[in-house]
Amino acid sequence: MTIADLQGQLRSFVAERDWEQFHSPKNLVMALTAEGGELTEIFQWLTPQQSLDVMSDPVAATDVADELADVLAYLLRLADVLQVDLAEALRSKITKNAVKYPTDLARGTAAKYSDLPGREKA
Amino acid sequence: MTIADLQGQLRSFVAERDWEQFHSPKNLVMALTAEGGELTEIFQWLTPQQSLDVMSDPVAATDVADELADVLAYLLRLADVLQVDLAEALRSKITKNAVKYPTDLARGTAAKYSDLPGREKA
Amino acid sequence: MTIADLQGQLRSFVAERDWEQFHSPKNLVMALTAEGGELTEIFQWLTPQQSLDVMSDPVAATDVADELADVLAYLLRLADVLQVDLAEALRSKITKNAVKYPTDLARGTAAKYSDLPGREKA
Amino acid sequence: MTIADLQGQLRSFVAERDWEQFHSPKNLVMALTAEGGELTEIFQWLTPQQSLDVMSDPVAATDVADELADVLAYLLRLADVLQVDLAEALRSKITKNAVKYPTDLARGTAAKYSDLPGREKA
Numbered sequence: 001m002t003i004a005d006l007q008g009q010l011r012s013f014v015a016e017r018d019w020e021q022f023h024s025p026k027n028l029v030m031a032l033t034a035e036g037g038e039l040t041e042i043f044q045w046l047t048p049q050q051s052l053d054v055m056s057d058p059v060a061a062t063d064v065a066d067e068l069a070d071v072l073a074y075l076l077r078l079a080d081v082l083q084v085d086l087a088e089a090l091r092s093k094i095t096k097n098a099v100k101y102p103t104d105l106a107r108g109t110a111a112k113y114s115d116l117p118g119r120e121k122a
Numbered sequence: 123m124t125i126a127d128l129q130g131q132l133r134s135f136v137a138e139r140d141w142e143q144f145h146s147p148k149n150l151v152m153a154l155t156a157e158g159g160e161l162t163e164i165f166q167w168l169t170p171q172q173s174l175d176v177m178s179d180p181v182a183a184t185d186v187a188d189e190l191a192d193v194l195a196y197l198l199r200l201a202d203v204l205q206v207d208l209a210e211a212l213r214s215k216i217t218k219n220a221v222k223y224p225t226d227l228a229r230g231t232a233a234k235y236s237d238l239p240g241r242e243k244a
Numbered sequence: 245m246t247i248a249d250l251q252g253q254l255r256s257f258v259a260e261r262d263w264e265q266f267h268s269p270k271n272l273v274m275a276l277t278a279e280g281g282e283l284t285e286i287f288q289w290l291t292p293q294q295s296l297d298v299m300s301d302p303v304a305a306t307d308v309a310d311e312l313a314d315v316l317a318y319l320l321r322l323a324d325v326l327q328v329d330l331a332e333a334l335r336s337k338i339t340k341n342a343v344k345y346p347t348d349l350a351r352g353t354a355a356k357y358s359d360l361p362g363r364e365k366a
Numbered sequence: 367m368t369i370a371d372l373q374g375q376l377r378s379f380v381a382e383r384d385w386e387q388f389h390s391p392k393n394l395v396m397a398l399t400a401e402g403g404e405l406t407e408i409f410q411w412l413t414p415q416q417s418l419d420v421m422s423d424p425v426a427a428t429d430v431a432d433e434l435a436d437v438l439a440y441l442l443r444l445a446d447v448l449q450v451d452l453a454e455a456l457r458s459k460i461t462k463n464a465v466k467y468p469t470d471l472a473r474g475t476a477a478k479y480s481d482l483p484g485r486e487k488a
Contacts, residue, residue, distance in 0.1 A: 026173035037403010045354035051148035069215035093191035110289035159281010167476035232411035295392035313459035337435035
């Protein structure tokens, strides 16, 4: 199952309901962040450790999978409408991030690339 | 390029930097929504029409692709850490949504499923 | 300094720049969530304990204060444009929440009101 | 009704339920963005024009007021826990923004300060 396959399924779902009129990139960005908010609600009061165990509760596990799916759905729709190749965009971003976060400087730290110890300020 | 392939690339990127310690589901949800915020910033003042044309500006196009990639990266990491099969989760959600939004009731309306005209209130 | 005073300052700031044209409620909601994303970025990799100490770093303290101010600014603008009395809305919501979360059922638990132990399912 | 008054009411509400244990800044940031997501959901499919009329529907008006109140509540809690003076933070940010967005350069444009026409690149 490829990204393009999933996008095709969503495209049909939307077309069958005549929803293209609502799927401007602006609206889809809002829908994506609204789903991100629902995902956040599941995790907001959990400790990091509890968040690692969230899938052991069947009700929470279904909620988490559904919210991940909702975020993915709007992300795929956005990329489809904007004609962005998501896999290519991700590969390109990984390459950029490998430069911003060289392994010797970034190992074991969560600092932003501009604040990495050993990195001269731009 | 499958979802699993992309997750494998990200897993290596993270392991090479000893970043697994930061990638609790709770933290990854926050990183996902922070990237959603950066995506939102690009679109916040655009009209819906302007949002359709955003990729015609090369600088904005790169920014959009990078932010979509960032959202995808954290979504893939989340699913990987939580051991959720994203493609399966999406197929399952599409099936649920087909029930919530039957084509005859949902066509041409952006109403929430519980508010669809013709839908009796639960 | 009242909420209305702060809204007045923001209204002048916007008027002096002829920015009312961009401040539809839809756009302001996006701006609010984009600022929420910047706030999230500061906290995403911190442990809960580290998040309690964030203001002890002067650089982070300024960043946090600036992001809180940005969220507040767009919240005040939204309420102003929508003519919602924020203080009254909050008092009303606190009253509703006191019913949803009675102290005897809600004490010491982060469960959602519909899942409170002792609460019959609606 | 001052910001400090509202914070006092929320502090009592939280203390009566023994919820301080959940209100780390990290968790409160997540709660704030989750509420921002609910606010976004109301507006996501509206046109900018429709968003201006949202309060004319009594059901939507109540929803909007409730969500604005929820965002405000977590913003006030965050500032309280972090001991940030919100009004002072906002005044300070307005002063910074007045420098970043001089009226002669910023009038009538939604460009980011670093992209303002007439602004030399930093």
